[in-house]
Amino acid sequence: MAVALLRGENFRLYRSLEIQPHSGLNLITGGNAAGKTSLLEALFVAARGRSFRALSLSELCGAERPEWNVFLETDQERHRVGLGWNRQGSEIRLDDTKNARISDVVRLVPIQLIDPLAHRLLDEGPSYRRSFVDWGVFHVEHLFLDVWRRYQRALKQRNSALRDQLEDRAVQAWNEELVAAGETLTAMRLSHVRAASAGLSAWVQRLLGTSDATCEWQRGWPDGEDFRELLDRNLDQHRRFGATIQGPHRAELKVRLNHAKAKGRVSRGQQKLLITAMVLAQAELLAAAGAPAPILLLDDFAAELSTEFQSRLAAALIEYRGQKFVTAFEKPAIAGLGEGGLFHVEHGTIRSLNALHK
Ligand SMILES: Nc1ncnc2c1ncn2[C@@H]1O[C@H](COP(=O)(O)OP(=O)(O)OP(=O)(O)O)[C@@H](O)[C@H]1O
The missing domain is CATH 3.40.50.300 (P-loop containing nucleotide triphosphate hydrolases)
Incomplete structure (x- = not known):
């Protein structure tokens, strides 16, 4: 197209x-x-x-x-x-x-843009990288938008129950939907990042002359922990913050080039080519998925x-x-x-x- x-x-x-x-x-x-x-x-x-x-x-x-x-x-x-x-x-x-x-x-x-501000994808907060990954997942997983909206809605409702200091039952009423949508969302993002990482090395090699680039998805709550149990266990902490402070909305994409964090330790020129490699690796996934x-x-x-x-x-x-x-x-x-x-x-x-x- x-x-x-x-x-x-x-x-x-x-x-x-x-x-x-x-x-x-x-x-x-x-x-x-x-x-x-x-x-x-x-x-x-x-x-x-x-x-x-x-x-x-x-x-x-x-x-x-x-x-x-x-x-x-x-x-x-x-x-x-x-x-x-x-x-x-x-x-x-x-x-x-x-x-x-x-x-x-x-x-x-x-459509994807690489402009002189594209380095924000690596330099700024995790929301830039979540949006980047979610854009790709949206194009390859047709259920993504629905799941993402379900998660956002449950999160918003749970957070407002926390803020309004409603009783435990009213907060926990949203856990099931948050966990169901959150785990599906996480599985989609993980599989997208794994597939994109596999194609990333080849583009990084062509663009930067090294194949040592890695992308790792951190799902927004600690590895090995069950999201549902964590929501129950950390209820008091969430009450203190007035917000759900763990979950897929806090996920992060860790990008490294030659073992260095792509933020700070990598030059602007390298960042531009690394971002181009990320965009091209993701673009190939879309094409492979029939998008x-x-x-x-x-x-x-x-x-x-x-x-x-x-x-x-x-x-x-x-x-x-x-x-x-x-x-x-x-x-x-x-x-x-x-x-x-x-x-x-x-x-x-x-x-x-x-x-x-x-
Ligand atoms: N809403 C607008 N109405 C009229 N002119 C505008 C409007 N917005 C921007 N411009 C003008 O359009 C011109 C072109 O801007 P543009 O950013 O497209 O240039 P460019 O060719 O990319 O330049 P550069 O290489 O310097 O970034 C600028 O002079 C700008 O002031």
């Missing part, structure tokens, strides 16, 4: 935008503030229903009028996805369905990378068989980059620099 057409109106600096991307690699060049990131953002917003850098959809509105829209069409099956915003709210359309559910769009058009191969957005190709690392990254991108959108100030002098779609952006105007050979 690839995006065959992207359109937008009054989206950030673009009065209107339209591209017909290549199904493989698309290189988008342009100077500072030309509109490269905004173009990736238009794609991301259409596929995820939210931006990766704006907190609200209103920020995406251009100067023309108080409304904007983005639209994409896929190559296979010609699915059409549109997101429109005005001051009254936003609406997602999927094919002929108005007010479609964003989860249906997300499932149809998996569409994720579309990869890579903002600022050369940032943080030596020429050797740039060559390695280019080779990995070319090898990855999903669709890719890569931005750079200028076309890197690396064979293979720019052989697919080549676009140049200037002041919110996009020019296609090649006859697209699809």
Whole structure:
């Protein structure tokens, strides 16, 4: 699956935008503030229903009028996805369905971004890594969303019973659902991380020249402990905190490169390539599970990378068989980059620099 057409109106600096991307690699060049990131953002917003850098959809509105829209069409099956915003709210359309559910769009058009802030996946708190893993599990396990929602609901109810200092029975009433959903969720996450870790080494070898990268899933409560018993045993502690302080909502993905924690001890350039390897390993799992191969957005190709690392990254991108959108100030002098779609952006105007050979 690839995006065959992207359109937008009054989206950030673009009065209107339209591209017909290549199904493989698309290189988008342009100077500072030309509109490269905004173009990736238009794609991301259409596929995820939210931006990766704006907190609200209103920020995406251009100067023309108080409304904007983005639209994409896929190559296979010609699915059409549109997101429109005005001051009254936003609406997602999927094919002929108005007010479609964003989860249906997300499932149809998996998209991942690696931008200059991607190091947060390794540097910041565990919620970034949980979201990363859960995004993959969502795409390979169709029951994930239901189980995740059940867990969140039981957790919320249990926590509010703890906060309101209700009697033990009222708190414990949620344990069964919390344990049932929590254990299923954990099993799905564990099997996803194990499978992704198996593919990670090969991508790390290609990108970083070492195969010594590991990902370990910590499920959110101590190994060897039964979740149900732990909830009963720690009830007083949870009462003191006014919250359930163990469980899958506290899970963590521990990432190591050459035995060092990927946080702090690994350089920014290494982090960028390690994250790319994680994204590519996960993308392969999706494809293997019959989901569409994720579309990869890579903002600022050369940032943080030596020429050797740039060559390695280019080779990995070319090898990855999903669709890719890569931005750079200028076309890197690396064979293979720019052989697919080549676009140049200037002041919110996009020019296609090649006859697209699809
Ligand atoms: N809502 C908006 N309406 C109009 N213009 C906007 C809006 N939001 C951002 N811009 C402008 O769009 C321009 C392009 O931003 P964008 O982040 O896409 O550039 P870029 O090509 O990725 O640049 P760089 O390489 O410097 O990051 C910026 O000058 C920004 O001020």
